[in-house]
Amino acid sequence: MTPLGEILAARIRSGGPILFSEFMDAALYHPELGYYRSPRDPFGTQGDFFTASQLQPVFGRLVAAAIRQYLPAGAAPTDFTVAEWGAGRAELTEALAEFHYIPIDSGSGEVPATFEGVVFSNELFDALPVDLAQRCGVEWRMIRVSFGDGRFQWHAAERLEEQWRHYASDLAAPLEDRPDVLIELPVRLRPVMETMVSRCRGGAFIAIDYGYTAREVVRFPQGTLMSYRRHQAFDDVLASPGEQDITAHVPFTYLERCAAECGMSAAKLENFSQFLLRAGETDQFAAALEAPDEASAMRLRLQLKTLLFGMGETFRVFSALIARPGMGSQKS
Ligand SMILES: C[S@@+](CC[C@H](N)C(=O)[O-])C[C@H]1O[C@@H](n2cnc3c(N)ncnc32)[C@H](O)[C@@H]1O
Numbered sequence: 001m002t003p004l005g006e007i008l009a010a011r012i013r014s015g016g017p018i019l020f021s022e023f024m025d026a027a028l029y030h031p032e033l034g035y036y037r038s039p040r041d042p043f044g045t046q047g048d049f050f051t052a053s054q055l056q057p058v059f060g061r062l063v064a065a066a067i068r069q070y071l072p073a074g075a076a077p078t079d080f081t082v083a084e085w086g087a088g089r090a091e092l093t094e095a096l097a098e099f100h101y102i103p104i105d106s107g108s109g110e111v112p113a114t115f116e117g118v119v120f121s122n123e124l125f126d127a128l129p130v131d132l133a134q135r136c137g138v139e140w141r142m143i144r145v146s147f148g149d150g151r152f153q154w155h156a157a158e159r160l161e162e163q164w165r166h167y168a169s170d171l172a173a174p175l176e177d178r179p180d181v182l183i184e185l186p187v188r189l190r191p192v193m194e195t196m197v198s199r200c201r202g203g204a205f206i207a208i209d210y211g212y213t214a215r216e217v218v219r220f221p222q223g224t225l226m227s228y229r230r231h232q233a234f235d236d237v238l239a240s241p242g243e244q245d246i247t248a249h250v251p252f253t254y255l256e257r258c259a260a261e262c263g264m265s266a267a268k269l270e271n272f273s274q275f276l277l278r279a280g281e282t283d284q285f286a287a288a289l290e291a292p293d294e295a296s297a298m299r300l301r302l303q304l305k306t307l308l309f310g311m312g313e314t315f316r317v318f319s320a321l322i323a324r325p326g327m328g329s330q331k332s
Contacts, residue, residue, distance in 0.1 A: 060095020086124030273312025
C-alpha cells in the first residue's frame, strides 16, 4: 500500500466510500503525496509518458506560429499574454518567449487577474478529476471507491442527480444495447474553463488533448479511465494511488458546449495534424525546422514526423475565440 493509499483507506473507513473524483484528485494532486506533486519527474524517457511538449523545439515553434495568428494587427507580442494552464515542466518557455508567457500549474504560477491573449493547454483536460457512473438496468448510479480485502474497490452507490443523469443518459444513448455501461462525468471541466475565460478579456482558447465526441462514445462502453506507469498503460486506476498517472479521455462534445456557454465563438475541433499543418503551412515548416547543422536538422525532422504521424490522429485541438467588443477575429 502506498502512503497515500493508507490516508485514503483511513478516510474511507471513517466516512464511507468516496467519489472517484476525490480519489483521483488525491492520487494526482495531494499536496505532498500526489503523483504530480512528488519530486519524481513523470515526463520523458525516465518518467512514465511523453507529451508533445517534450518534442522541442518543433512543437513550441508551431504553437507559437498558431498563436501569432491571433495577435491583433499592430499589437506588440510582449503585451499579448499566453497563459498556459497545466504547463507541467513549462517546456514552451523558450518557444513562447516573444509573448508574455505565463505557465500555470496546480499549485504553481500566478493566474493574472485579467489579460488579453491566448489561453493554451496541452493535455490538461485529460488530467482533471472525473466521477464515474454506471447504468444498472434503467438507473444511473454513482460508482464510488471503497476499501476491503486490502485494496481499493468499485462500489455502486447513490443514484445520479438530475444534471449528471441527463448527461450520462444522453451520451450513452448509442450504447442502448450494452449492459453495465460506464461513463465518466467531467465534473471539473466547466469550473476550470470558467476560471480560464473569466481572466481573459479577449483573445483565443486553444486546447490540445485526446478524447472523443458524442458520436464516438460507442468505442468506449466501459469508459476511458487509464493509468500510466513507466510507459505502459494499465486499466487498474485504483492501484498504487500517488504512484501512477490517471487519465480520462476528454468528452469534446461537452467541452464544446461549455465553451459556447462560457461565451466563446468560432469554435473549431480538428485533428492535431490539421492544426500543425495550418501552423506550418505559411513557410512550409521552414521556421519550425530551422537548425544550425545537419544533425540537429535531422532531429527536428524526426520531431515533426512524430508530431504529425505519431500523435496527429490521436490528439485533437479545440480552438475558439474569447470575445471582447471590438476585437478582430483570427487572421487566417
Ligand atoms: C498531463 S500533464 C501535461 C503537462 C504539459 N502540458 C505537457 O504537455 O507536458 C497535466 C498537467 O496539468 C496540471 N493541472 C491539473 N489540473 C490543473 C489545474 N486545475 N490548473 C492548472 N494545472 C493543472 C497537472 O499538475 C499537470 O502538470
